[in-house]
Amino acid sequence: MDGMVLVITSGKGGVGKTTTVANIGAALAALGRRVVLVDADIGLRNLDVVMGLENRIVYDIVNVMENKDLPVRKALIKDKRVESLFLLPAAQTRDKDAIKPEQMKELCEELRQEFDYVLIDCPAGIEQGFRNAVAGADLALIVTTPEVSAVRDADRIIGLVEAEGLRGPRLILNRLRPDMVKRREMMDIEDVLDILHIDLLGVVPDDEAIIISTNKGEPIAFDNNSKAGQAYRNIARRLEGEEVPFQSFDNPSFFQRLRQLVGMDK
């Protein structure tokens, strides 16, 4: 059966698209799925360093599109940690006009024959780079943070994605800070859903472990002890069709822990 092509997009830059792509990809591959990550941010190549694969690039996405004799598989970089995870890097020395939506569509069709999931890292903005990235996708995952500017841009992107004819987009709420939500100084999950009216796919807590893992080029989804890693693994399982309850990020109170201890609470 043909694989699914997902584009990860946000409108606003800096909300964590690339980290999201790397970690959902890693988590899906860890579940045994064949996954390819496509960096569509031409000229601002980043997914390779987040994945820790920057030293192994030979060919990039523009090489593949411009050279008919170069098969895609020769440009794919195999991940060091998981068997079934691959990366198609962006070109660093070209710009967004180096590829066309039509070429992107062909590439996605080819990749979906070989992979269960094709995850496309979309550039920020709503111009040509965005249109290229969404051209071959079935479904969009919208990444936002609980901030006014990011949610506003997410709303705009949801409209554009629907206009492109993609299936109902799903939301990933990134960098939630439970302590601030508790103090009512940050919008909560319900507040953002109230405004955007789309299905929630996952909530990723703000976690300094993400910065540390990105420093090392190790996706945090491989870290079994981190809440953010757990959040990405949950997203992967939901994409697989599993019903996974949303995590609670509150630290349990003394009494809750006591009740758990004596078995009064699950």
Place this chain on the structure above:
Amino acid sequence: MALLDFLSRVLNRDEGSKETAKQRLQLVLVQDRASVNPHLLEELKEDLIGVISRYLEIDLSAMEINLESGGGDTVALVANIPVRQVRRSQQK
């Protein structure tokens, strides 16, 4: 500082900045969505004409309808619909 914050919140019944964020977003999105979707205002205009025409004869060429910031924290639907004549009997 934290204690001061806490006290001022308890004393003032402060809602926290998240309510402000949410309200500002809801207002700005009313305008964003209307400008992204110009058909929306056109369709609303057509429907309004239909309803009003049952009671009043209006000057379609001079009719104006827009979403405007009402100042502060509101967005208003502002319509200017010149009336030519009041219909004597309501058309069914």
